[in-house]
Amino acid sequence: MKRPFILPLALWGVLGIATALSAQMDTSTAQRDTSEVRPARVFVGRTAVFTYTQPLGPFSPQERAQRLQALLDRLARDPALDVTRLAARDRGTETDVVLGDLVLMTLTDADAAAQGAPRQVLAAQVVESLRDTLRPEAERHTLRSLLIGAALALLFTLIFALFLKVAKRGFVRLSTFLQSQRGREGALLSLRGVSLLSWDTLVDLGLAFFNLFRLGVYALATYAYAAATFGLFPWTQTWAKTMVGYVLDPAAAVFWGIANFLPNLFFIAVIALVIHYAMRVLNYLSDLLENRTLELPYLPPDLVRPTRQIVKFLVCVLAVMVVTPYLPGAGSAAARNLTLFFGVLISLGSTSLVGNLLSGFVLTYMRAFRIGDRVQVSDTVGDVVGRSLLAVKVRTIKNEEIFIPNQAVLNNHIVNYSAVAGEQGLILHTTVTIGYDAPWRKVHAMLLDAADRTPGLLKSSPPFILQKSLDDFYVSYELNTYTDKPNDMARIYSDLHQSIQDCFNENGVQIMSPHYRAQPETPVLPEEYLLSLKGK
Known part of the structure; x- marks a missing residue:
């Protein structure tokens, strides 16, 4: 036996089992519904025709519904049923609904009061409802309808088997074609000589999607065949309606969801268009400000770019706030729960993030x-090579990149060596301590000579010397020089110290801080002062 016929035969087996069990299922419907649900309802097929809420003599609503349900189930399976014989027969204080001489149900004034209608009107409504529901149910059980259903089921089975056979051949050919593409040379996608997507990788991806597609086609075809076949017989029509509902109900929900979303989509498109042109105008104005074609007194050119980014961010946030209520599902419980979750997440984990943003x-x-x-931020000295709303990137003189959070930058003192270096010059200073035996004028001359020899210092701004202190054994001399190259501070300091050493060595003056444990016999003075004292 060929494989395409296995699934249809299995479905035919299901139909046989459903036929054998249909009587038991139908007769148990009333008992299941009336024993579990209050008030008690009576069905013809899947349609509720009456609801009992009042007892009649010793019979409870559930017992009344159980008796009527059994009669209606038996009549619905009678192909010779004549629904024109249904009528309402009034007996004074009660009204019977009859089928010829068979009394189906009795309606009392209490039943009518519970339904909110006069007893005779209620009886007429019940008769009309039974005629409308019993006629199609009885017609489904006629021999003609069953034979037509069997013939159509056989036709559907042949069509389904033919589809499986054709689909299998097509899938085999497609799989063979994909397999034949293996081993092809070259890369479909590469970056700087590195292959990101080869033919073999593409074939593997194609085969994976192909297998999923094939499985989906087989599953969809089987589902459609089962639903169509179940819908041909009265015992399984409920299953068919359920299966079709599983597909059509979500599809209808999606369709009407899209249809109802179209007005909101138009509004969102208008907002997006306005934001787009607002961004273009903002870029145009910022370009004018950066090129100094347009000037604003309180917005220097170096602040134009960050100001533009901030304004863009605020405009985008405003647009999201305006558009969000018009998105699908914006007012649903899921959206509210998601908003609450992110709100709690941000409030608990973004304290430092918000602080860094505001500091930025x-x-x-x-x-x-x-x-x-x-700059110098706390103990870090280096050049600012990048900045954002969260951190500042500094490259030290050792070529190390350090990321400093904006909040840490703002909480510490900031020393900017470059702020006025280009206009007034940055003062570089260094201190030497020399004994009292060296004349201060000679020390000043040597320090000035060392500054003059050092490259990178401004010649237009003369250096100056401060005698900062007269200590017990030596004098502190501070040399102050000007430079317009703050980024070369380390090299200039090194060159300056070398020049000071050279000048002092050439003049025979030791760079040291002498200390004395006892008072020297000869005062520690420059030689010229000692000679003048001896002359006296």
Whole structure:
């Protein structure tokens, strides 16, 4: 037996089992519904025709519903049923619904009061409802309908088997074609000589998607065949309706969801268009400000770019706030729970993040430093090579990159060596301690000579010397020089110290801080002063 016929035969077996069990299922419907649900309802097929809420003599609503349900189930399976014989027969205080001489149910004034209608009107409504529901149910059980259903089921089975056979051949050919593409040379996608996507990788991906597609086609075809076949017979029509509902109900929900979303989509498109042109205008104005074609007194050119980024961010946030209520599912419980979750997450974990963002705004408009400036933040000295709303990147003189959070930068003192170096010059200073036996004028001359020899210092701004202290055994001399190259501070300091050593060595003056344990017999004075004292 060929494999394409296995699944249809299995479905035919299911139909046989359903036929054998249908009587038991139908007769148990009333008992299941009336014993579990209050008030007690009576069905014809899947349609509720009446609901009992009042007892009649010793019979409870559930017992009344159970008796009527059994009669209706038996009538619904009678192909010779004549629904025109249904009628309402009034007996004074009660009204019977009859089928010829068979009394189906009795309606009382209490039943009518519970339904909110006069007894005779209620009886007429019940008769009409039974006629509308019993007629199609009885017609489904006629021999003609069953034979037509069997013929259509056989036709559906042949079509389904033919589809499986054709689909299998097509899938085999497609799989063979994909397999034939293995081993091809060259890369479909590469980056700087590195292969990111080869033919073999593409074939593997194609085969994976192909297998999923094949499984989906077989599953969908089987589902459609089962639903169509079940819908041909009265015992399994409920299953068919359920299976079709599983597909059509979500599809209808998606369709109407899209249809109802179209007006909101138009509004969102208008907002997106406005934001797009607002961004273009903002970029145009910022370009004018950066090129100094347009000037604003309180917005220097170096603040134009960060200001543009901040304004763009605020505009995007505003757009999201305006558009969010018009998105699908924006007012659902899932959206509210998701918003609550992210709100709690941000409030608990973003204290430092918000602090760094606000500190970034403050540092931007403080103009404490710019890219390329030599700065000192706490104990870190280096050049500013990058900045963002969260951190500042500094490259030290040892070529180390350090990321300092904006909040840490703002909480510490900031020394900017480059702020006025280009206009007034940065003062580099160093201190030497020389004994009292060296004349101070000679020390000044040597220090000035050392400054003159050092490259990188400004010649237009003369250096100067401060005698900072007269200590017990030596004098502290501070040499102050000017430079417009703060980024070369380390090299200039090194060159300056070398020049000081050379000048002092050439003049025979030791760079040291002498200490004495006893008073010298000869005062520690320069030689010229000692000679003048001896002459006296």
